[in-house]
Amino acid sequence: MHHFFVTPSQVSGDRIYIDGSDVNHICNVLRMKKGEKLQISDGNNKKYICQIDEITAEKVFLQIVEEKIGDTELPSKIYLFQGLPKSDKMELIVQKAVELGAYEIIPVSTKRAVVKLDVKKANKKVERWNSIAEGGAKQSGRTLVPKVREVMGYKEALAYAKKLDVVFIPYELAEGMDRTKELIEQIDKGQSVGIFIGPEGGFEKEEVEQAMEMRAEPITLGKRILRTETAGLTILSILMYHLES
Numbered sequence: 361m362h363h364f365f366v367t368p369s370q371v372s373g374d375r376i377y378i379d380g381s382d383v384n385h386i387c388n389v390l391r392m393k394k395g396e397k398l399q400i401s402d403g404n405n406k407k408y409i410c411q412i413d414e415i416t417a418e419k420v421f422l423q424i425v426e427e428k429i430g431d432t433e434l435p436s437k438i439y440l441f442q443g444l445p446k447s448d449k450m451e452l453i454v455q456k457a458v459e460l461g462a463y464e465i466i467p468v469s470t471k472r473a474v475v476k477l478d479v480k481k482a483n484k485k486v487e488r489w490n491s492i493a494e495g496g497a498k499q500s501g502r503t504l505v506p507k508v509r510e511v512m513g514y515k516e517a518l519a520y521a522k523k524l525d526v527v528f529i530p531y532e533l534a535e536g537m538d539r540t541k542e543l544i545e546q547i548d549k550g551q552s553v554g555i556f557i558g559p560e561g562g563f564e565k566e567e568v569e570q571a572m573e574m575r576a577e578p579i580t581l582g583k584r585i586l587r588t589e590t591a592g593l594t595i596l597s598i599l600m601y602h603l604e605s
Contacts, residue, residue, distance in 0.1 A: 443468050
């Protein structure tokens with residue numbers, strides 16, 4: 361069943377309307393007709409099974425057939441602070457992070473990041489990444505679309521992470537797996553969790569020390585060296601398993 365997102369303001373009684381680019385997608389790409397069913401999420405942990413009631417040039421009006429509380433969100437909000445990778449790796453990272461339950465993705469410019477984006481290029485990239493996040497949310501049945509933030513500098517990202525309950529930074533010199541396991545098992549459902557992932561060249565020692573001063577916990581992801589596009593998805597998978605067990 362095709363899946364679309366609306367805001368709570370687009371839901372009124374037993375009716376929902378869709379506007380914007382989704383109207384073109386429904387009418388001209390999917391060629392859906394009156395009476396066909398689709399699934400709607402309102403970004404507020406509610407899902408609706410709806411039937412198309414009316415189609416106009418600017419809006420599609422739906423009749424709610426069934427309403428239910430969504431159960432696809434993790435019990436904790438996970439924030440992925442991703443060091444900017446080369447080429448189009450960020451697109452893969454965003455897509456898979458959304459599928460694994462990340463709540464928010466923050467691209468971070470670090471010292472060893474090869475990619476340097478000016479404001480114009482960064483805005484276009486962020487727009488593209490948010491589009492990919494929406495597609496990933498639809499595909500994986502999320503009840504909300506994770507936000508991809510504007511690119512932040514490292515110090516700005518650390519300041520943003522101060523509001524979180526728990527912050528991890530995978531680091532090759534971190535203590536053994538037992539310590540990592542202990543830290544993850546201490547996370548309570550409902551706590552917010554930040555993950556800092558370095559770019560291809562990893563973090564500089566100074567950056568790790570700055571994160572630790574902000575109370576980030578260094579952790580290990582095993583004995584092997586993981587690519588930047590693998591590291592974040594690995595810890596997200598581990599957290600998803602822990603939080604949903």
